[in-house]
Amino acid sequence: MKEIIAAVDFSECSVNAAEHAAGIALRAGTNLKLIYVYNPDLKHKTIYKYKDPLDEATQLLEELVQRFQLILPQGTVSYKIREGKVFREVVDEAKESKAMMIVAGTHGTSGFEELWIGSNAFRIISAAPCPVITLREGVKPERQLRRIVLPIDATLSTRQKVPFATMMAKMFNAEIHVLALYQSGVKDAQQIVLEYAKQTCAYLEKNHIDFLMTSRRCKNPTDATIDYAIKVDANLIVIMTEQTSSPMNIIMGAYAQQMIHRSPIPVMSVQPKEFLRIRTR
Numbered sequence: 001m002k003e004i005i006a007a008v009d010f011s012e013c014s015v016n017a018a019e020h021a022a023g024i025a026l027r028a029g030t031n032l033k034l035i036y037v038y039n040p041d042l043k044h045k046t047i048y049k050y051k052d053p054l055d056e057a058t059q060l061l062e063e064l065v066q067r068f069q070l071i072l073p074q075g076t077v078s079y080k081i082r083e084g085k086v087f088r089e090v091v092d093e094a095k096e097s098k099a100m101m102i103v104a105g106t107h108g109t110s111g112f113e114e115l116w117i118g119s120n121a122f123r124i125i126s127a128a129p130c131p132v133i134t135l136r137e138g139v140k141p142e143r144q145l146r147r148i149v150l151p152i153d154a155t156l157s158t159r160q161k162v163p164f165a166t167m168m169a170k171m172f173n174a175e176i177h178v179l180a181l182y183q184s185g186v187k188d189a190q191q192i193v194l195e196y197a198k199q200t201c202a203y204l205e206k207n208h209i210d211f212l213m214t215s216r217r218c219k220n221p222t223d224a225t226i227d228y229a230i231k232v233d234a235n236l237i238v239i240m241t242e243q244t245s246s247p248m249n250i251i252m253g254a255y256a257q258q259m260i261h262r263s264p265i266p267v268m269s270v271q272p273k274e275f276l277r278i279r280t281r
Contacts (some may be wrong), residue, residue: 004021009102013103013107020133025075026071027172034079036057036080038057065077105134106145122256125267131270139265143196146174146233152197153182160272175209175210180213184219190217226259226263237259237265237267237268238268
């Protein structure tokens, strides 16, 4: 049986993400594995009575297993402690176990170390062999996934995320909102985006997914996507890790990085296949 990996450092953000992973595992009929990464080169402060941080990590993981097993009564909740760099160990575990997806918080400050501050979350997404769902600190997602926002742009890879959004929609019987976004005022460029969006809708219809389609011109795709997702009360945004760039994005950071760090809604990131082939040469 495939499994979902949840990266934890025992901070509220990472535990919240792991709980979300348990809810997805329940719907997907998969197992859940909690991963904690121990870096012996860093100083570790224990939270409770333990002198050894690994002993304490083991105790906390066992408590989380018991907690999430209640959410996943028909599946198995397990844990593993790996040693090394956070993003590398999480990605390697996903590869070794052929994980269905990874779920992680984007920030974490625990008594052990700050695992997700900075670029760790994005490094996981950039190297992961599977989709990655990230949750910002303070985001408490609902168990029931009702609406998924699927932004479509002019890049060739934009449609590669559609099967993954469809998979999530089927799990939860959710509705997909296809959001065609174009930054150019040139009609031919806009037509490309609209054509991709129509192809996406045809795929969703073939797979019996309820959907709505809308389009809008925007200066920044991140702002447009988040604003729309909030407006329709969405529970998930599905993006590619590489998207259309613009002068605004050069200043504010890549589209995916903006979305991951700013979205008040969980984000599923999918890496383009072309990028994966380049990395493995």
